[in-house]
Amino acid sequence: MAAYIARRLLATIPVMAIVGIFVFMLLHLTPGDPAAIIAGDNATEQNIAAIRARLGLDRPLHEQFASWVWNTVRGDLGISMFSNMPVTKLVLQRAEPTIALTITTLIVAVTIAITVGVLAAWKVGTLLDRAVMGFAVMGFSVPVFVVGYLLVYVFSMKLKWLPVQGYVSIDQGLWPCLRNLILPSVALGLAYVALIARITRASMLEVLAEDYIRTANAKGVATSNVLLRHALKNAAVPIVTVIGIGVALLISGVVITESVFNIPGVGRLVVDAIARRDYPIIQGVMIIFSGVYVLVNLAVDLVYTFLDPRIRY
């Protein structure tokens, strides 16, 4: 097991290297001059050239790349070209809201999705099943920001139940923090719920058709017991896989949700940075997001062994 984990961790190195090369090339080989943007509206060409030199943008590309890789490997993501603050610090300042939003969404979405997925599979063919599946298709047929605006319109503007925007740190109490996260989580989680509910239903249906389930039912094991202990556990592998892959969906959704609900997270940091061509931030955040994605999916692979003893490494 340890050897397997080590091997898998090593295998992430080439993946991250590719991410690094790709992101760096994407930014540096195409037009877009952060110096011109930093210099502002009244800048002369000399101003812009001076800034370019100060940022090291006039050095040969391979030199820039080498120093970036060397620093990144040492954990130094560089200095933001605009705010002159270390990227690591900027990301850490913004990490809490993003993590809180993602985890809340993850917990809520997975709980709801698995519940309705199991119910739909159990009551397959009924109105409940159709409603769940109908909702699931609609769940990924509407843009996230439209869902966000509609939620704000109904629950904040009309009913005045929840705040329109903003983030309150968890230090200030669980409820104030959650209050601000409810609407964004719903907007962000909708597609995710739909995705997981579908896969849960499908893989439950497959398992429920197996002989041992029929045996358990015949033996008179309580329905809830059959569904949860026997069926769900055996249906778990594809569900966990989709939860892992879906993290990519969440990360993309976070970027938009943070803008709609004014949550000062990492997603907004990087969107602003792209608009300004703040290379160190874009590169740093892309690397971090990709790293998270790779690690989550590594974790998912490891979870398999617990879920399904037949899988061995």
Add this chain to the structure above:
Amino acid sequence: MTTAIIAADCPAPAIADRLRIFARRNPTIAIGGTLLALVSLAAAAAPLIAGDPIVFMPINRLKPPSDEFLLGTDSLGRDVFARTIYGARISLLVGLTVALFAVAIGLGIGLASGYYRRVDAVVMRLMDGIMAIPAILLAIALVSVMGSSVRVVIVAIAIPEIPRVARLVRSVVLSVRELPYVDAARASGSKVRKILLRHILPSTIPPLIVQATYICASAILVEAGLSFLGAGTPPEFPTWGNMIAQSRLYLAIAPWTIFAPGACLALVVLSINLLGDGLRDRLDPRLARRM
């Protein structure tokens, strides 16, 4: 005269019946397909039924629906009806080309990497790398650095989809290449290219068609998201996504600017998803059970 009528009438109920039976057995394909067909028809007939979607008169801005402007006008005084109809063209174009582009390239990569071991290691790491980069960030970055045009947006949305297609194709190839008939072909000295094209490619088609519909639906949504972030298709050319994104300010004061494109977008994405579900059930029972 009578024979002609009979001859013309006779097969018609048969086709209608068959359609009815098909629709009853495959309700999702029927609903999705019909809606899509209607929208495609409207898109194709755009010049006949709608006015100019680009020309605007600021004096007419934000006018509610009327006889002159069936669905009102937007913030530049452009005809929302015309833009919605023409928007169908570009939105569908974006969806379809993204799907085609991603599937074509993903298929090539998947075939190659599933068949040639040496290619596999390198190419799949590359695919893993691209897949690890958040799709929307990659797309915004691409649009920001390359400038916004329909072509750039299509490429930007398609690139992150390629690895998923490649992996799907690769897994099919891996499972097919060891099958007896492929072995037989290899033993009888067939060229590799021939084996790939004649014996392996066909097995990848059904899951690919299903995948393509999902990519198409998601591309239309991603385009809307990009427009929201200011990195979508150029606002001059209407897509439903950029119409919604551009008009979001007017949700409260001029809801008609959002309603039509919003409804069309949701409906079409829904139809494509339904169609995808239906096709999956018919074409790929194995995948159907898994999804």
Add this chain to the structure above:
Amino acid sequence: MSKITRRTVIQGALATGTAAAIPTGIAVHSRPARAQAAKQVRMVPHGDLRVLDPIWTTANMSAYHGAMIYDTLFGYDGDLNPQPQMVGKHGVSDDKKTYTFELRDGLKWHDGTDVTARDCVASLRRWIARDGGGQHMMQRVTDIAASDAKTIKIVLKEPYGLIYEVLAKTSTPLCFMMKEEVAATDPNQQITKHIGSGPFKFVEGEYRPGSRVVYERNAAYVPRSEPASGIAGGKVVKLDRVIWDIMPDAQTAAAALMNGEIEFFEVPPIDIIGALEAAPGVKIEVLNKLGNVGYCRLNHLHAPFNNLKARQAAQLAVSQDDFLRAAVGNPKFYQTCGSNFTCGSPMGVEDGSDMLKLPMAQRQARARELVKESGYDGKPLTVLHATDIHVMNQAAQVIAQNLRQVGFNVQLASSDWGGVVTRRSNKNPPDQGGWNVFFTWGGGNATASPINLFGHAATGQNAWFGWPQNDLHETLRNEWAAAANLEARREITRRMNKNMFDYVHDIKTGQWVAPVAYRADRMKGMLAVPEVVPWWNVERV
């Protein structure tokens, strides 16, 4: 002046004593209980505060930041007259060549040290290195020096009528005073310490670029005794904290204001002003009466706009009405204007702009002839189009349509504003990464000065993007600066304005004001100042 209660003493101790000792994370998070008790205002400004050096950059957000924590020697009052601010007694020698400024009593930096004349001299020098108006003044200066701890002397070669105006201006960069050690920073580098002597203090531990900026009251600030007006007069602070919430989405900010989650929204989109006005407690007000001026810049280096006739055609074709309707919408907030120097300002003369009053059809007919006479070859024009900023987005589309209507072929090059900023500095022909037309806008206050605004220069390759060249214009600008009084300057401006229309310096697309929206049921006392949003004088209701 302010009662010292037990709470403020404790807060003071918390802020100064312990904050330094405990990690910032804790310092930030221990704030809330106090924040609710404190008198604070949450506001959404028009943009993000990215650069904390208001001398180094001309960004308006940085000037807002500067006005919070720094003070100025002089400042314009509400009627645009320069008044002393940090300066107490001041005078000019009889030969009009020596100016003496004496700092008033009680001025202290936020670290508790006294403000000295040496600090101010260093600040003036750094500012002059960055400011067009300052440089113009500097050409006539022989010496700037501190003659004692409180006295600054400026000695000139020849009399110069604009000293007070330049030092008091509210267009960016404002002449803010900083500590000598900070002002010693290379003018081409950004400062790293943010110690001012102004009415508010910058709370560095809570600064989150792209998201939030926090200021707290400077209890040691001694305001002037005159009533507040413009950036002159007594800057009496009646709030404990001012929080800037950077919100990228206008729809979200508007909803937050209506829901009472913020108190002030600087640039609500004009189209939804009606909805905001209808919300209980919300008030709409125009603070910056000079507003904004739209600029359509033509590239004078390349065909077709290196040709005068083509430029004149474009000038006839671009309709201020179309632009203003599309980009601003509500006629209450915009006006067409035939001045290159902001209608409503002292220099807002409209000589030479008669053609703007002709009916559009007639203008277009004449423009079509001019396009033909110019020998335009039908090659598509590249119009840069920023899609992420509402006004820019609408403007480029209007300009494209207007130009098409008179026979130009037009291609919109769409990107975000960052892309436009990068591309507009490219002097190559349009098909090699350059451009023909781009749109931007500037503050009406900055535009009002022929000298201060870089965009008014017509020095060819050295001018602002578009690179217009006209010798007569440059001669007139120098005469303007040397003129003895306002009347004389206005006369010169008349000739300048006419000439600018003749050679088509650029195309002004009209003028609009950006009203602010705020919760009148929670705060009052906003001062009307062009290009600065001041938070002194404001109080909670």
